[in-house]
Amino acid sequence: MSSLSASDLTAVSAAPQDADAQLDDDYRLAIRIKDVRVDYRTIVNPRANTLRHTVTNFGRKSKDRKVRMIHAVKGVTLDVPHGKVLGIIGANGAGKSTLMRAIAGILPPSSGEIVVNGRISTLLALGVGFNGQLSGRDNVVLGSLAAGLTRRQVDERFEQITQWAELEHAIDLPMKAYSSGMYGRLAFAVSTHLEPDVLLIDEALSTGDAHFRRKSYEKMQELVGQARTIVIVSHGLAAIKEMCDDCIWMHQGEIVRQGKPDEVADEYLEFQGVPRPKRKENAEDETADDDVDPLDDAMSMEDI
Amino acid sequence: MLDTTSPPRAAAVPAGLEHHVFRSRRTGVPRLRTYLPELWQRREFVYELARCTLRGQNYTNVFGQLWLVLNPLLMGLVYYVLADILSNGKHAANYFSMLLAGLFLYTFFSSILSQSAGSIIGSSRLILNSRLPRMVLPVTQMVIAFMRFLPCLVVFLVVHELQHLQWGLAALYAIPAFLEVAVFGAGLGLVCATLQVYFRDFSNFLPYLTRIWMFMSPVLWELQTQLSKPGLKADVIAINPLAPMIGSWGDALVYNVSPRPAWMLEGAAWAVAAIVIGTLVFIRREREFSVRL
Structure with missing residues (x-):
């Protein structure tokens, strides 16, 4: 596969020193995604996944055995420099989460190559590695250790994490007693306090209230200020517009548009069949998003 | 084709940044020199997860953590009654110790297999959301099995004392015998974990498999006496990898005699073979787990 990406590179750059520069980019940029495809194979009949089925259909070319390929990401190429915030928007099933998992190194790409420079921290589905039976304290410790911290590092950061999540009073309760907002707060606190690059x-930002949302924006700004890189997948376009330097719109596994968050988001809205705001011309764009997505509360922008 | 390559030119890299390259490679053995240290780095996670899981399991019932001791005792009683009826009450005075020693070790072994089998499927969220070396999950289950085994050992020592059995230096041979069973079980456990991903009904077969295997191992009977009998049964027992390991364990702990060197060597060979094969099978496939779940 490396040969594939190498030929890609030489196709772009004619001179050999340019190829050298490309190699430098592999170390200079935070994330490089080179013509990445991710395919899932799903077996049409779920029962084909059993021993019984394998034994009873041994030697036969069963139709059930057929796999359906799902091309979740089809040839995405993307560079993200250090200290930038990239937003990814798109309809359900556009391949956003799959791309995120591929960047995190969880899903192997089917072809292409992904280069990431720096420690990766993920906040993918809420409650990663979080066990509801256990207390918040245990979960914070487990989550941080799973990310590769040592016990001592966890102890050092524990206070910070609970304070930031404002959960000092509830940290010894089992997590199943938490509200979804508390869950989200703790998960966000853990993943941002791992000092990720x-x-x-x-x-992950859709469960918090206005106060927490403001706080998480500030935390992300703080990370960006330290030249750390953030990739956000969100349906909350207001959040994307406020946070991101760059934005891509994915549709059916491909990048449709890349550019300024405002422009890309507006185009995306139009594509989704949402009329552009006509009432007040570009005076308060935020309210338009409010109509679109009630979850994406614009309060956070004005209230604080 | 590596997961994480070390930078060839340090000058281009900002100080101390990790460099990851993810390429298309669903199967194939990753470089062990990067994989094993990464696994070792998560040892505290393994310990903590095992501790928390164990604590969480008996949280809600009346006896709580007492079950860790009650379980092996009751199990020992059940098999004692069974063996007592089958043998018309004729057995050696220290039969109960013998039975418990074998039973506890075998339970440790079979719970490694069954818990490892469920380890990947049972942690699908963890697999889909984090980039742990996947081997962390079955290893955690093995550690849990070991933590459950420790109270069994205490029960055994009490019975050992009550039956006025002798202690001696030869009892130390129990340690290598135990290690052989643990390593052998770990190797098979890794295979079970992989199989379960591909065949979801594997864990339905497993309890029957381990039950039969127990009856073929020197748990309810003694290795020495059965091997001397002629016929097919002795041959089957002779090729059972667990037979020399559990046989040595019982000889050392209960009778305080050094086991035969041939048994120890045979057990060690099986253990090494199992762990090498198990590890290779597992890490060859582990990148595919996230797509298969």
Whole structure:
């Protein structure tokens, strides 16, 4: 596969020293995604996944055995420099989460190559590695250790994490007693306090209230200020517009548009069949998003 | 084709940044020199997860953590009654110790297999959301099995004392015998974990498999006496990898005699073979787990 990406590179750059520069980019940029495809194979009949089925259909070319390929990401190429915030928007099933998992190194790409420079921290589905039976304290410790911290590092950061999540009073309760907002707060606090160089956030901002949302924006700004890189997947276009330097719109596994968050988001809205705001011309764009997505509360922008 | 390559030119890299390259490679053995240290780095996670899981399991019932001791005792009683009826009450005075020693070790072994089998499927969220070396999950289950085994050992020592059995230096041979069973079980456990991903009904077969295997191992009977009998049964027992390991364990702990060197060597060979094969099978496939779940 490396040969594939190498030929890609030489196709772009004619002179050999340019190829050298490309190699430098592999170390200079935070994230490089080179013509990445991710395919899932799903077996049409779920029962084909059993021993019984294998034994009873041994030697036969069963139709059930057929796999359906799902091309979740089809040839995405993308560079993200250090200290930038990239937003990814798109309809359901556009391949956003799959791309995030590929960047995190969880899903192997089917072809192409992904280069990431720096410690990766993920906040993918809420409650990663979180066990509801256990207390918040245990979960914070487990989550941080799973990310590769040592016990001592966890102890050092524990206070910070609970304070930031404002959960000092509830940290010894079992997590199943938490509200979804508390869950989200703790998960966000853990993933941002791991000192990641590259932070991947998938739809994690939708559960918090206005106060927490403001706080998480500030935390992300703080990370960006330290030249750390953030990739956000969100349906909350207001959040994308406020946070991101760059934005891509994915549709059916491909990048449709890349550019300024405002422009890309507006185009995306139009594509989704949402009329552009006509009432007040570009005076308060935020309210338009409010109509679109009630979850994406614009309060956070004005209230605080 | 590596997961994480070390930078060839340090000058281009900002100080101390990790460099990851993810390429298309669903199967194939990753470089062990990067994989094993990464696994070792998560040892505290393994310990903590095992501790928390164990604590969480008996949280809600009346006896709580007492079950860790009650379980092996009751199990020992059940098999004692069974063996007592089958043998018309004729057995050696220290039969109960013998039975418990074998039973506890075998339970440790079979719970490694069954818990490892469920380890990947049972942690699908963890697999889909984090980039742990996947081997962390079955290893955690093995550690849990070991933590459950420790109270069994205490029960055994009490019975050992009550039956006025002798202690001696030869009892130390129990340690290598135990290690052989643990390593052998770990190797098979890794295979079970992989199989379960591909065949979801594997864990339905497993309890029957381990039950039969127990009856073929020197748990309810003694290795020495059965091997001397002629016929097919002795041959089957002779090729059972667990037979020399559990046989040595019982000889050392209960009778305080050094086991035969041939048994120890045979057990060690099986253990090494199992762990090498198990590890290779597992890490060859582990990148595919996230797509298969």
